[in-house]
Amino acid sequence: MAENLQFAFSGLTVGTVYALVALGFTLIYNASDVINFAQGEFVMLGGMTTVFLAMAGLPLPLAALAAIASTVVVGLALHRLAIEPARTANPIVLIMITIGASIFLRGLAQVVFDKRFHTLPPIFGSEPIRIGGAAILPQSLVVLAGAVVIVVLLWAFVDRTLFGKALIATSANRLAARLVGIDTRQIVGFSFAVSAAIGAAAGILITPITLTSFDVGTLLALKGFAAAMLGGIGSALGAVVGGLLLGLLEAFAAGYLSSQYKDAVAFLVILAVLFAMPQGLFGKTRVERV
Amino acid sequence: MLSVEDLKSCYGRIEALHGVSVEVRAGEIVSLIGANGAGKTTLLRAISGVQAVSAGRIVFEDRPIEALAAHKRVALGIAQVPEGRQLFEPISVEDNLKLGAWTRRDVDFKAELDPVYELFPVLFQRRHAAAGTLSGGQQQMLAIGRALMAGPRLLLLDEPSMGLAPILVEQILGAVQRLKQTGLTVLLVEQNASAALAIADRGYVVETGRVVASGAAAELLADKRVRAAYLGV
Ligand SMILES: Nc1ncnc2c1ncn2[C@@H]1O[C@H](COP(=O)(O)OP(=O)(O)OP(=O)(O)O)[C@@H](O)[C@H]1O
Numbered sequence: 001m002a003e004n005l006q007f008a009f010s011g012l013t014v015g016t017v018y019a020l021v022a023l024g025f026t027l028i029y030n031a032s033d034v035i036n037f038a039q040g041e042f043v044m045l046g047g048m049t050t051v052f053l054a055m056a057g058l059p060l061p062l063a064a065l066a067a068i069a070s071t072v073v074v075g076l077a078l079h080r081l082a083i084e085p086a087r088t089a090n091p092i093v094l095i096m097i098t099i100g101a102s103i104f105l106r107g108l109a110q111v112v113f114d115k116r117f118h119t120l121p122p123i124f125g126s127e128p129i130r131i132g133g134a135a136i137l138p139q140s141l142v143v144l145a146g147a148v149v150i151v152v153l154l155w156a157f158v159d160r161t162l163f164g165k166a167l168i169a170t171s172a173n174r175l176a177a178r179l180v181g182i183d184t185r186q187i188v189g190f191s192f193a194v195s196a197a198i199g200a201a202a203g204i205l206i207t208p209i210t211l212t213s214f215d216v217g218t219l220l221a222l223k224g225f226a227a228a229m230l231g232g233i234g235s236a237l238g239a240v241v242g243g244l245l246l247g248l249l250e251a252f253a254a255g256y257l258s259s260q261y262k263d264a265v266a267f268l269v270i271l272a273v274l275f276a277m278p279q280g281l282f283g284k285t286r287v288e289r290v
Numbered sequence: 291m292l293s294v295e296d297l298k299s300c301y302g303r304i305e306a307l308h309g310v311s312v313e314v315r316a317g318e319i320v321s322l323i324g325a326n327g328a329g330k331t332t333l334l335r336a337i338s339g340v341q342a343v344s345a346g347r348i349v350f351e352d353r354p355i356e357a358l359a360a361h362k363r364v365a366l367g368i369a370q371v372p373e374g375r376q377l378f379e380p381i382s383v384e385d386n387l388k389l390g391a392w393t394r395r396d397v398d399f400k401a402e403l404d405p406v407y408e409l410f411p412v413l414f415q416r417r418h419a420a421a422g423t424l425s426g427g428q429q430q431m432l433a434i435g436r437a438l439m440a441g442p443r444l445l446l447l448d449e450p451s452m453g454l455a456p457i458l459v460e461q462i463l464g465a466v467q468r469l470k471q472t473g474l475t476v477l478l479v480e481q482n483a484s485a486a487l488a489i490a491d492r493g494y495v496v497e498t499g500r501v502v503a504s505g506a507a508a509e510l511l512a513d514k515r516v517r518a519a520y521l522g523v
């Protein structure tokens with residue numbers, strides 16, 4: 001029992017990060033049909049930039065804010081320099097571009113930062129809290145709380161502002177959005193910026209628990225993608241549920257089978273979703289585009 | 291007010307418009323009629339800037355606009371009610387209307403919404419419903435209302451009567467006539483040629499990407515060839 005609870009805690013913690021990565025995928029996909037495989041690099045950049053700015057002497061909160069801001073700049077540059085010039089290309093080409101961008105960013109991080117693992121000090125120390133025989137790190141609660149804040153802010157923005165409605169409108173009907181005078185390029189750029197900010201924040205929150213290095217983005221992108229598929233690509237609710245579910249699946253697989261198989265879970269989920277329910281848990285059935 | 295000169299447009303390698311010229315004067319209702327696949331929608335899309343143009347000019351109020359982005363053309367005063375309505379289905383009726391005024395976010399929404407609700411009172415009753423849940427006629431009213439919220443001087447309408455019962459067609463086209471009386475200029479695309487020409491000042495007949503006839507609406511209605519091809523008489 002205590003063991004299961006322990007698996008659940010660790011599953012929910014990493015699952016939260018997968019959920020945030022999946023949410024980033026969802027935002028960009030809804031605005032542009034692009035699946036941004038550089039989403040994992042945003043997480044890496046958030047963590048790594050904070051680490052290095054903190055090492056350079058910046059106070060942690062300031063380092064974190066600066067890391068988010070610089071990741072947003074990277075997200076905007078990715079849109080403006082790589083995606084926007086190719087916007088008439090077919091989706092496969094755009095996906096290749098984002099994969100290329102992620103390789104580039106990883107290489108750049110290796111040069112600008114280094115190849116070692118780094119961590120950040122947890123906000124509320126590292127004394128585990130005991131609940132029902134299981135232990136949970138205070139930082140895990142910080143990750144969860146951070147994710148809740150992000151999701152609520154995003155929801156309020158989308159539901160309560162006209163700009164947010166324009167975001168929904170653009171994803172619901174791109175042609176109509178252009179015909180009412182929405183600059184859809186601006187909307188796509190905005191979605192890259194917000195996705196970058198969410199990814200960076202996730203990277204900063206999780207680094208005290210999982211450590212970070214220049215190459216953590218690859219696997220995170222894959223897992224975030226698996227989570228988004230599981231939840232149904234395009235569904236924000238699906239992204240969150242899919243992320244948490246994938247985290248839990250991984251944690252239980254690692255606990256009951258072997259931690260060696262942990263990373264295989266994401267691949268299995270992708271395959272299973274593709275074969276058994278292409279629209280995921282909350283996705284709309286949509287017409288196959290080639 | 292609007293002058294389209296020798297416009298060509300392609301889908302991939304296939305040219306859909308082979309040099310179309312159309313003129314719309316301020317205050318007019320101009321009807322564009324033609325069979326399936328003639329290129330009517332392509333022309334309206336090109337005017338709105340959501341369709342690439344390979345040759346020709348589009349001049350709106352003495353200003354060439356063929357190179358302008360779609361959202362800038364809306365800001366200049368050209369709004370379109372697209373074929374198939376193209377509503378923001380998950381979004382409420384009222385928010386669809388507000389998004390219609392996207393290029394004029396500084397306006398007082400209430401003052402802009404009132405005339406639309408007055409024109410189509412049923413939209414007021416259903417203002418909190420998701421657009422996708424409306425009936426076909428209500429959806430068409432919303433599509434028109436949304437375009438009006440942009441405060442256009444030129445309204446492009448693409449087959450507003452499509453799929454509607456005769457009584458609703460009458461209601462919609464009646465609304466278009468009333469809009470004309472407020473000073474709005476209208477370019478109306480229709481397959482329902484008799485209904486479209488009945489409310490129009492002038493008309494153009496389009497066949498396979500070319501204008502094959504044009505003239506005063508009454509003349510076209512009387513034209514033997516037009517009657518045989520489009521009016522079924
Ligand atoms: N997305 C597209 N891709 C390729 N060809 C297209 C596309 N849309 C239209 N066409 C072609 O362009 C030509 C003009 O089509 P368009 O939709 O402008 O005709 P239309 O007059 O609006 O017809 P309808 O009355 O059926 O709406 C047709 O031959 C059509 O097959």
Ligand SMILES: [Mg+2]
Nearest residue numbers: 330331332373
């Ligand atoms: Mg058409």
